[in-house]
Amino acid sequence: MTNINLIDIRRDLHRIPEAGFQEFKTQRYLLDYIATLPQEHIEVRTWKTGILVYVHGTAPKRRFGYRADMDGLPIVEETGYDFKSEHPGYMHACGHDLHMTIGLGVLTAIVQQRMEDDLIVIFQPAEEGPGGAQPMLASAELADWMPEQMIGLHVAPEYPVGTIAVRQGILFANTSELFIDLIGTGGHAAYPHRANDMVVAGCQLVGQLQSIVARNVNPLDSAVITIGKIEGGTKQNIIAERARLEGTIRTLSAETMVLIKSRIEALVKGIEAGFDCRAEIDWGANYMQVYNEEKLTAEFMSWLAKRDDVTLFECTEAMTGEDFGYFLEQIPGFMFWLGVDTPYGLHHAKLEPSEAAIDVAVRTVTDYLRWQSAGTVTV
Ligand SMILES: CC(=O)N[C@@H](CCC[C@H](N)C(=O)O)C(=O)O
Numbered sequence: 001m002t003n004i005n006l007i008d009i010r011r012d013l014h015r016i017p018e019a020g021f022q023e024f025k026t027q028r029y030l031l032d033y034i035a036t037l038p039q040e041h042i043e044v045r046t047w048k049t050g051i052l053v054y055v056h057g058t059a060p061k062r063r064f065g066y067r068a069d070m071d072g073l074p075i076v077e078e079t080g081y082d083f084k085s086e087h088p089g090y091m092h093a094c095g096h097d098l099h100m101t102i103g104l105g106v107l108t109a110i111v112q113q114r115m116e117d118d119l120i121v122i123f124q125p126a127e128e129g130p131g132g133a134q135p136m137l138a139s140a141e142l143a144d145w146m147p148e149q150m151i152g153l154h155v156a157p158e159y160p161v162g163t164i165a166v167r168q169g170i171l172f173a174n175t176s177e178l179f180i181d182l183i184g185t186g187g188h189a190a191y192p193h194r195a196n197d198m199v200v201a202g203c204q205l206v207g208q209l210q211s212i213v214a215r216n217v218n219p220l221d222s223a224v225i226t227i228g229k230i231e232g233g234t235k236q237n238i239i240a241e242r243a244r245l246e247g248t249i250r251t252l253s254a255e256t257m258v259l260i261k262s263r264i265e266a267l268v269k270g271i272e273a274g275f276d277c278r279a280e281i282d283w284g285a286n287y288m289q290v291y292n293e294e295k296l297t298a299e300f301m302s303w304l305a306k307r308d309d310v311t312l313f314e315c316t317e318a319m320t321g322e323d324f325g326y327f328l329e330q331i332p333g334f335m336f337w338l339g340v341d342t343p344y345g346l347h348h349a350k351l352e353p354s355e356a357a358i359d360v361a362v363r364t365v366t367d368y369l370r371w372q373s374a375g376t377v378t379v
Contacts, residue, residue, distance in 0.1 A: 006105050006358050009033065011083040013097040017072020017090040020126030023049040026070050026100070030123055033104055037111050047141040050132060051123040054145055055110050057373070063118040064369055065147025067327060068103035069096045069127035078349035093351050094128065095155030095340065098358060102153065105362035106369070115373040120147050124323075129177065130285045133323035137330060149296065149372070150333030152324040153361060157346060159339030161356045164304055164364065165315035166336035168297045170289050173250040174257050175321030177284025178225075180205065180268060182232075184277035186241030195239040199232045201275040202243035205267065206230065209247075212263045217256060224250040224319045225260065250319040252289070288325035292334035300334060303371060310364060320346070 016025045027049045034044055034053060043054040050070065077084050077091040085091045100123060107121045122142075126132035136142055159165055182202055187195030206227050217223045225247060232243030249264075251257045261283070268279045304312040315337060324335050338361050340353035 004105070004108055006101050006362070007355050009104060010097050010101040010355060010358060013100055014081070014083055014092050015086045017085050017087055017092045017097070018070075019074070019090065020071045020129055020132065021049055023070045023125050027051060027123075030100065030104070034107070037108060041114060042111060045141045045145075047136055047139050048132070049125040050136055052141060052145060053107055053121045055107065055114065055119040055121070057117040057119070058114050059116045060118045061116070062149065062373070063120060063145070063147050064372065065120045065122060065150045065327070065331065065333070066103060066106055066365060066369075067122040067124055067133075067150060067152045067324060068099040069132070069324075070100060070123050070125050071096060071128050073128055073347060075347065075349050079352050081352065091349065093348060094346050095351075095353055096127065098155050098338075098340070098353055098355075098361075099153065101358055102361040102365065105358065106365045109362065109366045110369065115370050116375075117373040119369065120145050127323055131287060131323045133326040137326055147331055150327045150331045151365060151368070152322075152327065152333070152335040153338045153365070154320075154322065154335060155340040155346075155353050155357065156337035157340055157342045157344060157351065157353065159313065159337060160311075160341045161339050161354045162309070162360055163311045163313050163339035164336050165313040165339070166292065166297060166301060166334065167315050167317070168292055168294045168301075170252060170317050171292050171335055172290035172322045172325065173222075173224075173252055173317070173319045174254060174289045175287040176249045176257060176261070177286070178227075178245070178247040178249055178264070179282040179284055180245045181280045181282075182243045182245075182271065182275075182277055183279070184241055184275060187239045189237040189239055192239060196275060196277055197239045198243035198275075198277065199240040201271050201277055202230060202232050202245055205271050206245060208267045208270075209264065212260055212267070216259065216263050221256055222252050222317075222319065223256050223260060224248075225264075226250075248321070250321060252317060287321045287323045288329050290322050290325040290335050291328055293328065293332040296332055297334040300336075300368065303368065304364075307364075310360060
């Protein structure tokens with residue numbers, strides 16, 4: 001395909017993980033690489049810290065899109081890599097370094113040997129939060145370059161390299177972030193009767209939240225409420241005036257999300273009454289489910305099944321979230337899982353995805369785009 005060293009690129013990107021909408025070095029790195037490609041048939045735009053690259057086809061009738069997310073996570077890296085993150089407390093622990101590298105690989109292949117149709121490669125910031133897809137889709141930069149068909153992928157630690165897992169319909173859940181501040185009265189540890197302990201209130205609330213999925217959601221439906229962070233108090237012998245819970249809600253339907261939010265509001269009101277305190281709920285960023293358009297996904301799956309270099313696996317839905325769902329709400333297409341064969345899961349400090357998967361993905365996406373563009377399939 002190409003003589004660029006995608007492994008080196010992935011390692012360079014791995015060294016510089018950045019928070020959502022702070023991907024300045026990442027954007028610079030990608031732009032510098034894109035500038036080394038022949039420029040005759042490409043146009044480049046930036047949007048915030050994201051990038052849009054338009055590759056003009058030889059006889060375009062349609063415009064395809066491939067999207068890669070760009071941001072890292074606030075995790076202290078514990079891999080055995082000699083190319084560890086150089087940004088303290090930040091790590092590419094969700095595979096976005098691979099997603100971007102694959103984007104550059106596909107871009108390079110299509111620039112080197114253009115297809116008939118147009119391709120837009122989208123590097124999107126802030127997938128982990130607060131969400132870059134929705135504002136990017138509403139931006140002037142994308143408005144006149146809107147793809148007619150979209151592809152996205154996500155690394156999957158649990159599958160061997162060479163496996164592509166996908167399904168028609170819902171692939172990833174609806175999500176909502178959840179931030180609850182509890183505000184009471186602090187005081188001396190020895191005088192609990194004169195204070196209003198928000199650590200106790202916060203702990204009770206975490207316990208009560210577990211009852212929503214267990215007792216309010218239909219057992220044949222699926223939902224998750226995870227509280228990933230608790231903060232409260234200032235010192236071991238001071239009763240905490242404030243506590244803060246931070247979490248996320250996952251559902252397979254919009255209706256269940258509404259139900260869960262109303263139950264959280266009711267339980268929080270109960271805590272306010274029971275502890276005579278005040279509470280503030282912030283729902284943070286909400287992501288649309290990732291819904292794979294049935295016909296295109298079925299065609300992709302039958303195309304994959306005929307290949308002998310990949311193994312197709314028809315997977316179930318996952319409760320992960322992805323703001324790629326907003327692309328698929330407006331543009332027909334699909335997302336698939338790419339096997340990267342590593343014992344540690346996404347968002348783990350020891351995640352070491354196999355780099356051999358990069359070549360698998362570049363080949364699969366490029367061949368699929370060429371096959372589509374050759375007119376075998378119409379949307
Ligand atoms: C693939 C993946 O891990 N995505 C993230 C998306 C986060 C959405 C939002 N910030 C939230 O926490 O709800 C995930 O955690 O699934």
